[in-house]
Amino acid sequence: MSQTITDIFRDGQDYMKIWPMKKELNSLFPEGRVISATKFSISVMPPVAVLSVFALVNFNGEHFIPQAIAVGAFFLSLPLQGLMWLGYRSKQTLPPAMRAWYQEIQHKMRLEGVVVSQQRSIPRYKELAILLKTAFNELDKVFTKQWF
Template sequence: MALTISTMLKDGQQYMQLWPSQKQLTTLFPENRVVAATKLSIKVMPPLAVLSVAAIVNIQGAELLPQALAVGGFFLTLPMQGLLWLGHRANQLLPPSLSSWYFEIHHNMQQQGCALQSPQAKPKYMELARLLKTAFDELDKAFTKRWF
């Protein structure tokens, strides 16, 4: 199934909000760094784009407006690149080692009485993010410490 860019951006936004930002996950997954960089770029890049366009036009003159707009456009695409990466990652199937880890965590959480959806036969990173978020939100640190 081919994903559209708008679907990937939407999935990336959802995945970014869903991914638990726990320091235990930083060494295992690149998501913490990508989420932090994407959130920062969402805040910083739009004003930086406006500032760069204004500075180029102010210093160099209106004849460089096309180049200034290209620079501003580049700055505006940086947050989208992070969201696209996250959206692509969210829809990837888990590799076999992570898939077995997903099923183990799911089973242990059900034994602890957590209300969970039934596990997916072929889980994706989005399902792993949902499961990890639930684990960190609902279970105590002593229980989650075993997995990390």
């Protein structure tokens, strides 16, 4: 199952929207930090790229245009790197210990009467994100406290 680069970026954007940004998850998963850095870089890096290209060409002359373009391309690539990481991560299968934790959460949510999606035999991080978002939205803090 090969994906195009645009599919990976789209998966990264979807995963960024799905992942619950809760402080309880920050010590368990790097997603919170990557999402924060990616959102920051999406808003900050395009102006930084333009300013750096302008400054390099303005102060060093037109024969520095190739270096200026390289620096600008680097700054523009930073948000894409975050989206790419998130896209790949969303498609990875959960490790065995994490899979057992996923199944435990899903089972307890069903016992509480929360409607959850059908359990996959080999869940991915995207399914975990959906499950965790549902858990934080539907259940009270007393119930979710036992997991974190």
